Amino acid sequence: MTAPPRVLLGIGGGIAAYKACELLRLLTESGCDVQPLPTDSALRFVGAATWEALSGHPVATDVWTAVPDVPHVRLGRNADLVVVAPATADLLAKAAHGRADDLLTATLLTARCPLLYAPAMHTEMWDHPATRDNVATLRRRGAIVLDPAVGRLTGADSGPGRLPEPAEIADLAQLLLARPDALPRDLAGVRVLISAGGTREPLDPVRFFGNRSSGRQGYALARVAAARGATVSVVAANVALPDPAGARMLRAGTAEQLHEAMLGAAADADVIVMAAAVADFRPRDARQHKIKKDGGDPDPVVLARNPDILTELVRSRRTGQIVVGFAAETGDAEGDVVAHGRAKLARKGCDLLVVNAVGDGRAFEVGTNEAVILAADGTSVEVTHGPKARLAAAILDAVSARLGERAG
DSSP states (O other), rough: OOOEEEEEEOOOTTTTTTHHHHHHHHHHHOOOOOEEETTTGGTTTOOOHHHHHHHHSSSSTTTTTTGGHHHHHHEEEEEEEOEEEOOOHHHHHHHHHHOSSSSHHHHHHHSSEEEEEOOOOOHHHHHHHHHHHHHHHHTTOOOOEEOOOOEEESOOOOEEEEOOOOHHHHHHHHHHOOOTSSOOTTTTEEEEEEEEEEEEEESSSOOOEOOOSSSHHHHHHHHHHHHTTOOOEEESSSSOOOTTTTEEEEEEOHHHHEEEEEEHHTTTTEEEEOOBOOOOOSSSSSOOOOOOOSSSOOOOOOOOOOOOOHHHHHOOOOTEEEEEEEEEEEOBBTHHHHHHHHHHHHOOOOOOOEEEOOOBBBBBSSSSSEEEEEESOOOOOEEEHHHHEHHHHHHHHHHHHHHHHHOO
């Protein structure tokens, strides 16, 4: 039997420590063996009994407990991944300067596995030059330091510094366990524009034509791109998920609104990813009042064609800009999913087309996906069934390679 992945969960002394309980639960439920490593300050927010009950492991904060085992060396050497959440300003400073004054910071020096830091602190602390320098130092050494989310902090304050959602951190942790090289900082300075979700076309004030896209794949792309250093903007169409940490968010409802938002933001982007599911048609004359069920046959609904956003993005792209499209296919008598994808790639003219089979619980409204990434040069990459973050990483691998070719 294969041993479960061994994850060390460092918990800093901030109010967001309570969210790490949910992160621990998500990691253990996914099959990880999680050892909590709280600091003394963290235990002032969440007690040792909680961490021990959730993990099944005893908790210590100093290097003097179980001395014969040399715990900081044993834990660091055996870990497959270290996640620090919340990573306070103090913890980031200690890690950047190699301090080792408790079990967690000493273990950080012995670990040779991927290190994932999820910062949480007040906005002024995150923006301080000392913190920025410490983050840059850790990233330069190969650690993954996420950008914090924007939102409510302690008291009435709000701004950058909120801990990313536990599910978001857990997704990235699972990605690193599957692919330790999945989050290189290869997109630093690259501006990435992503559409996510599904458009809704009103029939009347109550009803609409729509699709089953949840936005999960687009948001996974945003999370992974931000973790790889990109400046990320997301146009979200009817997505009921927490915003990806570190992304600039724009909203759209209909295909025409998505069209306007994407074309408006595209000029400043280096990479455009059209992951949203866009309705091809809309009711030509949306009713101003609810259509009543009066016993007679309903009037026919006359459809009008929506703009082809991907085609327009390709036609208007500037030199060097990379455009990625998505194709949700089912296959039919005229060809399988990949054959339809190749035909669409030729029609649209984008650089990459991500083709995935849909239906029967696949792709839409689930946390997993599989796809074939088709390139304009005729190459392709098959991504087998797995978490959507893994497909996002494969897509961004292909994007990064093409950015490198064009820069060269």
